[in-house]
Amino acid sequence: xxxxxxxELRNIAGERNVLTDPESLAVYGxxxxxxxxxxxxxxxxxxGAEEVARIMRLCSGSGINVTVRGSGTNLSGxxxxxxxxxxIQTSRMNRIIEIDEENxxxxxxxxxxxxxxxREVEALxxxxxPDPGSMNISTMGGNIAENSGGLRGLKYGVTSDYVxxxxxxxxxxxxxxxxxxxxxxxxxxxxNPLLVSSEGTLGFFTGITVKLIPKPKAKITMLAxxxxxxxxxxxxxxxxxxxxxxxxxxxxxxxxxRCVEDFAHVGLPLDVDAVLLVEVxxxxxxxxxxxxxxxxxxxxxxCTFFQxxxxxxxxxxxxxxRRTALSALARxxxxxxxxxxxxxxxxxxxxxxxxxxxADRHNVTIGTFGHAGDGNLHPTCLTDERDKDExxxxxxxxxxxxxxAIAMGGTITGEHGIGxxxxxxxxxxxGENGIRIMRGIKKVFDPAGILNPGKIF
Amino acid sequence: MDYxxxxxxxxxxxxxxxxPTYKETxxxxxxxxxxxALVRKIQEGQLLESERLLHYLSLCLxxxxxxxxxxxxxxxGELVADFTCxxxxxxxxxxxxxxxxxxxxxxxxxxxxxxxxLRLYQKIGLxxxxxxxxxxxxxxxxxxRMESLxxxxxxxxxxxxxxxxxxxxxxxxxxIGFFLGCVMSLVFTDASRATVRLLSSLGYTVITxxxxxxxxxxxMLGGDKKGLEEAARTNIDVFNQLDVxxxxxDCGGCGAELKKYKKNAELEGSEKxxxxxxxxxxxxxxxxxxxxxxxxxxxxxxxYHDPCHIAHCQGIRAEPRxxxxxxxxxxxxxxxxxxxxxxSGGNYNITRPEMAEMILDxxxxxxxxxxxxxxxxxxxxCLLQLKEGLSRQxxxxxxxxxxxxLVQSLDA
Ligand SMILES: Cc1cc2nc3c(=O)[nH]c(=O)nc-3n(C[C@H](O)[C@H](O)[C@H](O)COP(=O)(O)OP(=O)(O)OC[C@H]3O[C@@H](n4cnc5c(N)ncnc54)[C@H](O)[C@@H]3O)c2cc1C
Numbered sequence: 130x131x132x133x134x135x136x137e138l139r140n141i142a143g144e145r146n147v148l149t150d151p152e153s154l155a156v157y158g159x160x161x162x163x164x165x166x167x168x169x170x171x172x173x174x175x176x177g178a179e180e181v182a183r184i185m186r187l188c189s190g191s192g193i194n195v196t197v198r199g200s201g202t203n204l205s206g207x208x209x210x211x212x213x214x215x216x217i218q219t220s221r222m223n224r225i226i227e228i229d230e231e232n233x234x235x236x237x238x239x240x241x242x243x244x245x246x247x248r249e250v251e252a253l254x255x256x257x258x259p260d261p262g263s264m265n266i267s268t269m270g271g272n273i274a275e276n277s278g279g280l281r282g283l284k285y286g287v288t289s290d291y292v293x294x295x296x297x298x299x300x301x302x303x304x305x306x307x308x309x310x311x312x313x314x315x316x317x318x319x320x321n322p323l324l325v326s327s328e329g330t331l332g333f334f335t336g337i338t339v340k341l342i343p344k345p346k347a348k349i350t351m352l353a354x355x356x357x358x359x360x361x362x363x364x365x366x367x368x369x370x371x372x373x374x375x376x377x378x379x380x381x382x383x384x385x386x387r388c389v390e391d392f393a394h395v396g397l398p399l400d401v402d403a404v405l406l407v408e409v410x411x412x413x414x415x416x417x418x419x420x421x422x423x424x425x426x427x428x429x430x431x432c433t434f435f436q437x438x439x440x441x442x443x444x445x446x447x448x449x450x451r452r453t454a455l456s457a458l459a460r461x462x463x464x465x466x467x468x469x470x471x472x473x474x475x476x477x478x479x480x481x482x483x484x485x486x487x488a489d490r491h492n493v494t495i496g497t498f499g500h501a502g503d504g505n506l507h508p509t510c511l512t513d514e515r516d517k518d519e520x521x522x523x524x525x526x527x528x529x530x531x532x533x534a535i536a537m538g539g540t541i542t543g544e545h546g547i548g549x550x551x552x553x554x555x556x557x558x559x560g561e562n563g564i565r566i567m568r569g570i571k572k573v574f575d576p577a578g579i580l581n582p583g584k585i586f
Numbered sequence: 587m588d589y590x591x592x593x594x595x596x597x598x599x600x601x602x603x604x605x606p607t608y609k610e611t612x613x614x615x616x617x618x619x620x621x622x623a624l625v626r627k628i629q630e631g632q633l634l635e636s637e638r639l640l641h642y643l644s645l646c647l648x649x650x651x652x653x654x655x656x657x658x659x660x661x662x663g664e665l666v667a668d669f670t671c672x673x674x675x676x677x678x679x680x681x682x683x684x685x686x687x688x689x690x691x692x693x694x695x696x697x698x699x700x701x702x703x704l705r706l707y708q709k710i711g712l713x714x715x716x717x718x719x720x721x722x723x724x725x726x727x728x729x730x731r732m733e734s735l736x737x738x739x740x741x742x743x744x745x746x747x748x749x750x751x752x753x754x755x756x757x758x759x760x761x762i763g764f765f766l767g768c769v770m771s772l773v774f775t776d777a778s779r780a781t782v783r784l785l786s787s788l789g790y791t792v793i794t795x796x797x798x799x800x801x802x803x804x805x806m807l808g809g810d811k812k813g814l815e816e817a818a819r820t821n822i823d824v825f826n827q828l829d830v831x832x833x834x835x836d837c838g839g840c841g842a843e844l845k846k847y848k849k850n851a852e853l854e855g856s857e858k859x860x861x862x863x864x865x866x867x868x869x870x871x872x873x874x875x876x877x878x879x880x881x882x883x884x885x886x887x888x889x890y891h892d893p894c895h896i897a898h899c900q901g902i903r904a905e906p907r908x909x910x911x912x913x914x915x916x917x918x919x920x921x922x923x924x925x926x927x928x929x930s931g932g933n934y935n936i937t938r939p940e941m942a943e944m945i946l947d948x949x950x951x952x953x954x955x956x957x958x959x960x961x962x963x964x965x966x967x968c969l970l971q972l973k974e975g976l977s978r979q980x981x982x983x984x985x986x987x988x989x990x991x992l993v994q995s996l997d998a
Contacts, residue, residue, distance in 0.1 A: 152639050153613075155627055156620040161598050174612075201614070202599045220612035242603075266599040392657045456657035459596040514593065 130170035130215075134191055138173055138215075141183045146221070148172040157216045160201035160208045161263075162550055163464050164514060169196065169210035174218045177238075178298065178335035184217060185333065186302030194579050195300075197329045199240065199268030203275055204467060205548025207328050207584060214582070217333070219270050225249055226336070232310045234293060236338045239270025246339075256344040258285035261544075262452040270334050276326035278544035280448060283502035284376040284410075285342075287544065289325040296336030297324060300575040310338060323570065328546050329581040331574040348376065348410035349420045350444030353427040354401045354434040358382060358485075361403035362478035364430040365501045368407075369474055373422050377408035378502030379451050380477075384511070385498040388457040393450035398434065405432075405501065406451050408444070454498045458509050461494070464520075467509040468527050470534035471543030474504035483533045484508045491526040493519060505543035531557075547585045555586060587668055592626040595619065595660045601652035606927045606945045607645050615642045618652035618662035625669045635673070643669070645941060647931035648807070650898035654925070667806060674809035687810045691768070691800040692817060698743045701772055737773060737973055744775040745796065752782050752792040759789030762869070763830040763862075765821075765844060767837030768800050769966035777969075777987035781836040781866050784989055787880070787996060788873050795824050803843040807932040818847045822859045833859065836866040836989055838965030839932070842899035865896060866989055867964060871905040874912055882998035883915035888991070889958035890918070891949070891972065892925035893965030906964060906988055913995045921961075922952045930971035946975045953983065960984045962991055 130149065138147045148154070149171050158168035170193075175181050188195050194214030201208050210216050219240035226236040228250055235250055235257065243264040250257050260279035261267055267277065273295070278287040294308040307320040324331055355361040365378060381389065382403050390397040397404060405427065409419040424435050438444035459465045472480045481497065484506070488495040499506035508530060510523040531541045531554050541547075541554045556564055564586055571578070571585075601618040602608050608617040615624070621643055627633040646666045653661040679687065690696055745766055762785055770778045782792050802817030821844070825833050835841045841863060847853060848860035870877065888910055896902045903925065910918050929935055929945030949972070953961055961972060961983060969987060976983050 150638055151633060152624060152636070152642055153615055155633055156614040156617075156623050159597055159623065161596065163596065200599055200602065201597075223612075263599070265603050389657075392659070453600065453657035456596060456598040456600050459594065459598075459658035463590060463593040463596075465596055 134187075134193065135171060137187055138171060138184065141187065142173050142175050142180055146174040146176070148174075157198065157201075157218065158209070160198075160203050160206065162204050162206040162209070162548065163466055164520075165206040165209050165549060167209045167211050169214055169216040170212050171215045172218055173215055174221050176221050178222075178296065181217065181298045181333055181335055182302045182304065185298050185300060188215065189301045189577060189579055192577065192579065194582050195333075196581050197270065197274070197333050199271030199274075200242070200263075200266045202263045202267050203271060203548065204469070204545040205328075205542070205550040207275065207546055207548040207581070209549060219268060222335070228253060228255070228341075229310065230255070233341045234310050234338050235341055236294075236336060237269050239268060239273075239334045239337060241269045243267050243269060243272055250341055251344055254344050255341040257291065257339060257341055259288045259291060262455060264452070269337050269339075273325050273334055273337055274327060274329050275546045276544065278500060278503060278505065280379060280408075280451065280500065281376045282500055282505075283378050284374045289322055291339045292321050292325050292337070293340050294336075294338035295321055295324055295334055297332035297334050299332050300577065300580050305332060308338070326546065328548060328584050330571060330584050331580065345376075345410035347413045347416060348408055348441075348444065349416050350438040350447055351407045351420060351423060352397075352436045352438075352447060353405045353407065353424075353432040354398045355403045355405070355430070355432050356401050357431065358402040358481055359478055360430045360432070361405055362481050362501070364405060364427050364432065365477050366475050367426045367430065368423055369502065371422055371426060373409070373419050375407050375419070375423065375502065376410045377406060377448070379406040379499070380404075380501035380506070381406070381451065381454060381498040382496060384461075384494065384496030385454050385458060385509075388460050388496065389450050389454055391460060392453055392457045393446075395446050395450045397450070401433070406447060408448070451498075455507065455509065458496050458511060462511040462513050464512045464514040465509050466512060466520075466523050466527070467507050468530060469505065469507060469542040469545040470530050470539060471503065471505040472534050472537045472539030474502065476537045476539065477501055477504055477506070479537065480506060480533065480539075484530055487526040487529045491522040493523050493526055495526065500543075503543065504539065549584060552584075552586060587625070587629060587665070587672060589629060591660070591665060592622060592629060594658055595622040595626075595662070596658055597623070598658070600657055601655050601662065604651040604655040604926075606647060606649060606651065606929070607941060609948070610941065610944045616645050618646075618656075621646055621666050622660065622662045625665055628669075645938060647894070647927050647929070647934050647945075649894035649927035649931060651894065651926065654898045667809075670809035671806070671811045675811060679808065679810055683808050683810065687805050687808050687813045691804055692813070692820075694745055694768075694799060697768060697800070698746070698772065701739065701743070737970065739773060740775040744771040744778050747775075748779075748782070748794050750794055750796060752786050752794070754789045754791045755787050756789055758791050760791075760832070761828075761830045762790045762792050763825050763828050763833045764792050764794040765798060765801070765825075765833055765835040765837075765840055765863075766794055767835060767840040767966060769970070770837050774966050774969060774987060777990045778836055780987070780989040780993035781834070783993055784866075784870060784996065785834065788870075788876065793828055793830060795828065797824050801840040801843040803839050804932065806843065815850065815853065818850065818853050818856065822847065822853060822855045825862075826855045826859055830862070832864050832869060833862045834864050834866055834869055836964065836987065838865065838893040838895035838900070839967060841865045842895040845900060865900060865902055865905075865964065867896075867902060867905040867909060870992065871908050874908055877909070877992070878912040881913050881992075881995040884913050884991070884995045884998055885915040886960045887917045887919065887958045888960045888962055889921045889953065889956040890924060891921060891928060891953075891961055891963040891968060893963055893968045894925070894927050894931075895967075896964050897925040906962070909988065909992060910962060913992070916995075919956050919958055921956050928968050928971045928975075930967035932967060935971055942971070946971060950975050950979050954980060958983065960986055960991065962986050962988050964988045
């Protein structure tokens, strides 16, 4: 990085908020994606939208690449920069600007932690449903840029279902305002859905307005044990076919159960093939009925033990334990490569079978968990980055799994994004026209290509 | 250092919200995930062991909240500590470290003698004069800070006054070896007296061998592994000779260190020793039914601060709460983020005072919110740190060691 450029950055953001020492650069060179790293040339921590606009203007003028970073928990290499680019870290932009109880909206800065927003709105009897497993760490900006899902996706949808308005600083420092608090808006193309899941390649969100809903009055958390994996999968499809829509319908296989229990000690069974974690929420009378249906369906599918959380606290503990699944899997081996294949939910059983077969064929250990109700599974390979042969086999297994997902009418990533990690699979899924249109959109937003280059395609 | 322990960190960031220094700074270099990465990069030869890097690492309180939070089973605090040990083994200790860790701490008499001038300093009223005149301002900041942390010292260290054997009240139900922490003995003698009293009231004979030495935790903190091993050797030999069921301490820091002796397989007898070690709250809560009959009402609003060395290092959270809840008339309320560090961190409040103060302020705020009029905790480091903060900001709030409060209920 040129001295003069860094000096100008310091003029904008302040001396302390521009880091160029090798140690800082090194630790902003990774995110939660395995096997990927790359230190930026500088890290900038702006305090607000105005500084961001000035920084972007400076960078575009100097032809310097920019990667925005929230908490660095994404799983596709979305925040990996190179030495000739800068990372702009949003952690200082962490104010909740407003919770509007009349319009049921919240407006936040991008660095607000997801669960902080949950806490604040729930204190007012409101609800912001998207709750990724990483909600205690991830930022709202990251959630929007990845269109994150969560444990409550089945009933409530994903992040994009809640984004109403965005203020985005463009590559040249200009400001784009899209949407707002009006619930209806058909003026021109819908830009918000395009920006949601843009993975930092189209613009820098500085203001985010999301929709809130009333907080459900009650919920019941349940855990069903299945001696056979396939039975759990069939139970998932049957629950949905029975027109019960639980808020949460999560699946954990044997490998995952062991790891989670080893860490969280919440009493998960160690002698079954799979468990389903089910949560129904809403009016007490309605959910009482739904809980009975869920239990009946699970039992019909050979569930051997069905447990209801005895109170809210136990329910929270079970859900919290589920959120540790990915990290807990790393107890077994140093490297965890996790995928995000998503299929129409009627195909869950078939997908699980393919995952097991691929793992066996390539002689790798794969633990699977995920948002079964969304058809979104996370087959996770437990491996060791130093064992190049095993890593190659893991990737070979995943290639098969992706092909199967595409063949079933699914997708290669349900919520983690393409980033760098899944780039090579995108053309297979989107086709030539798909890629051409995406490239065109990118060109309009960012003609010089300075925003998070090398991501998506 | 074992490389696998470093690459086990999958960088998910689950540790970030638990880390006191990350909460204050939101900087990756001040986070557990970042520290593991820094140590890893030194091992991989990608970063140099620069002053700046060591400075970043030294921001770690070793509070181990990250270890509790890590689903992968990584212990970033311990990794940093081990790294420091290896470095000091290679480079040697600094002069003051050598004096304190090798020549002062291992010898209780010297340690006690070194505190005597301080006691005199307080007794003749010099402390008040000095504080009033702000004389401390001319000393380097660490000394000024140390001075401000110092509460009124007891007349004599407990080690000199306590009997080697305190008989059980009534018929003997068990025998306990009492491990007397340095700071407990030098400063918080009333709490340790209360500990012995509670144990004997439950029918335990309490044996306090005078030949025991410092647990070695300060050595570990200073990266002096050899000093730790020497301390462990002495204590293991002293206590393994005794015929006792448990080795009990009322110092969270000592308890955590004593339980860890067994990790060092080369220390003969360490397994036997460590497996007997208990925090006082663990023993007392075994007798909660009996105690609940003995306790008299104490109408107080109480909250509990989890010392890192008790909650994160020893996994003890339920026991102290259970004991407080059986005191009749006592109104217990939870502290928000009760198991978040108070900023004491061994000698952290002396080496990194600004960060320690920010962390302390956050803790004080939660105490204020709890509305409690008594804060209870179980570790002398926390007692020193919280006392300093409370006396500055909330002098009306009292601070007590768990056993001090329980003994009051026994005697009320
Ligand atoms: C343990 C664990 C569990 C997880 N569980 C889930 C889950 O259940 N569901 C799910 O969907 N994901 C999950 N994730 C993935 C990850 O947490 C999400 O992708 C999250 O949204 C990333 O947020 P972040 O703040 O860490 O963003 P980062 O990783 O910092 O950034 C992610 C992307 O967003 C861009 N970005 C960040 N801020 C902005 C901004 N202000 N403007 C424009 N672009 C921006 C970055 O450039 C990057 O491309 C999990 C991850 C972990 C480690």
